[in-house]
Amino acid sequence: MKKIFISLLISCTLFSCSLLEVDPVSTITSESFWKSPGDARAYLTGIYNKVRSVQNNSLWGEDRGDAFKPGEIGPTSNAWAQSLTESNAPSYRDAFNIIHHTNLLLTKIETLQFTNESEKNRIKAETYFLRAHTYFFLLRIWGGVPIVTEPVLTENVELKPRSSKADVMTLVLSDIDQALSLFPEAGYVNKNFASKPAAYALKADALMWKAKVLNGGSADLTEAIKAIDQVGTSGVDLLPVYADVFDVKKKKNNEIVFSLYFERYETGNLSIATNTTSRTDNLSMAVNLADAATSPNQSRHVYAPSQKARNLYLTNPNDVRYKVAMIDLVDKDGKLVLTQTNKFRGTVYPEDRYFDNDLIVYRWGDLMLLRAEANAALNRIPEALADLNSIRKRAGLDDYSGATGKQAVEKEICDERFRELFLEQKRWFDLVRFHAGGTINIYTEVPNLNNKPGYPLYWPINYNDMVLNDKLEQTEGYTSNVSRN
CATH class of the missing domain: 1.25.40.890 (Serine Threonine Protein Phosphatase 5, Tetratricopeptide repeat)
Known part of the structure; x- marks a missing residue:
């Protein structure tokens, strides 16, 4: 009953x-x-x-957002096309x-x-x-x-x-x-359920939105930093290997703060993976097919990574996150067949691959960059760069060496969040927040908004x-x- x-x-x-x-x-x-x-x-x-x-x-x-272009199957959504209406x-x-x-x-x-x-x-x-x-x-x-x-x-x-x-x-x-x-309790009972650290993460997220989108101001930024600091006392840390964060065999790892549980028989697939990976039978000509997370039944290549997303990784050739985020499938002549995502690879079972990764809501890498964003907005540049550089180091990159003015650092953090959090369903909210904060112009950042100035966000x-x-x-x-x- x-x-x-x-x-x-x-x-x-x-x-x-x-x-x-x-x-x-x-x-x-x-x-x-x-x-x-x-x-x-x-x-x-x-x-x-x-x-x-x-x-x-x-x-x-x-x-x-700007992370996707149309894939091989479709259809893309009205949200992607920026053609939302009441109907x-x-x-x-x-x-x-x-x-x-x-x-x-x-x-x-x-x-x-x-x-x-x-x-x-x-x-x-x-x-x-x-x-x-x-x-x-x-x-x-x-x-x-x-x-x-x-x-x-x-x-x-x-x-x-x-x-x-x-x-x-x-x-x-x-x-x-x-x-x-x-x-x-101060810590976790099970990271698939809400906890005090998860509540502090949500508080920081909400305060960042309040500060930048709802014009809350510096007090909210300061409180957001304090909330993230509280999460940091719960034992979370950056995993040494970026790919391990998304390893389906390492769910609820030390970087995770809160995630939603997925399991093959209990609930099916993580849709962000199924909609951005291709059916195996569409890739028979790819010589590196064995390296890709594909499924004959579960995948549907609605979206592919945008060229903008690819370029943000390729500006730093040593960025280890690129091959975690996406994979280029090529034929015997080296010609590109298609690009698909590679981040949430799921599990291969005897009958098929199922995308049974948990849906990550908050993790420490995300919160460190959110703290960097808050510090940059407060013009606390050294503190912002400390978190930014920790993320970059894990990605195999040198410390940030660009301009250190407030606007430049904020833009770099916005780009770093794109690279670090690709496919983790953060991008649109990041774009709105950085747009409201004056760091970017969302109408030039998102291709489908380029000719729609003033289109409602x-x-x-x-x-x-x-x-x-x-x-x-x-x-x-x-x-x-x-x-x-």
């Missing part, structure tokens, strides 16, 4: 709901669930599954579904009798973390969104308008602080979502065909 219940995750928050969805879930909830502490942990596992499902998509963090925009209902369930768990857990108060606090802390993580996701994609902190328990849903971006950020930071106050709300909630206003910059009285 618990497994059935967890699979019946409703999607009615903020929208008109069918009683066919609400009644069965409500009946199971009241009669067969929320009886013991184990129910709360089981329910939380279901929420993690939903978070993973939403995040397992290059659409959000990569497609709108083709993805819905945010899955994200609000997660929020509903975090709200419900936070409500119901108070009715359960725990003999271990630490376990109750840990579950609550993880739940606050996941709600903050989801609202931060919504904030970065759509900007201001409705704020809902109570579960939907009847069909009488109170529809809410979009809150301001500032108010959403306030909720994100408040939930993170709640999580930090509740975690019973936030996403439009899906047409059906607009229809279902008459209090919503469309994202600024997009045309809406939904009438409002």
Whole structure:
């Protein structure tokens, strides 16, 4: 019954709901669930599954950026083409579904009798973390969104308008602080679950967005650095070998702060890998096919690495990350067949290759560069270069020797994040942040934005979502065909 219940995750928050969805879930909830502490942990596992499902998509963090060009199969997304409209925009209902369930768990857990108060606090802390993580996701994609902190328990849903971006950020930071106050341990129980270090990483990420995109200022940059310093006390470090970070046999390694679990039978494939690798039968002419992570059934070469991404590595021929990031498949004459990604190689099983790498949410290399970015923004250049050079050293490069003015160092950090974090679904958010901070012009950095000056960087709300909630206003910059009285 618990497994059935967890699979019946409703999607009615903020929208008109069918009683066919609400009644069965409500009946199971009241009669067969929320009886013991184990129910709360089981329910939380279901929420993690939903978070993973939403995040397992290059659409959000990569497609709108400059890391991809069309691959051999396609089709590319409207996000990649920068042709988003109200009619083709993805819905945010899955994200609000997660929020509903975090709200419900936070409500119901108070009715359960725990003999271990630490376990109750840990579950609550993880739940606050996941709600903050989801609202931060919504904030970065759509900007201001409705704020809902109570579960939907009847069909009488109170529809809410979009809150301001500032108010959403306030909720994100408040939930993170709640999580930090509740975690019973300073370190990790399991890196596939939220922890105090993961909460500090999320706090730093949110504060960097607040400082640069929402004009929060130097105080937020300083607090972001302090949060990253806290993560640094949790025992994480750069692995000596860059490729080992992504070795499927070394999941939850010493560089990982938080990742979402993937396993062949339990959940399938990491989509960022399947959509950027080619089918094996399309590469029969490649003499180095054995070196590439391909699959006859799981791969679909929707995207290839962009020439810009390749060039950023090739400016430093000794950069060991290039061959980890991508691979050129060539024929017997040395002619290029195609380039595909190489970072998340998965596991070869007797019947096929499955891309069962975990989805990395935060790792120490990412946070070191985020700290470098914060220090550079504060014009603390020596501190920024210290983290930058640590990353470069691991990559096989000499210390940065270019111009040391604030703008130049910030641009170098932006480029270094591209090289270090290629394919880790960070690029679009990095571009928006560095654009807002005045380091780059996103409209010249992203090819599909070159002829669209002023094109909105936030996403439009899906047409059906607009229809279902008459209090919503469309994202600024997009045309809406939904009438409002």
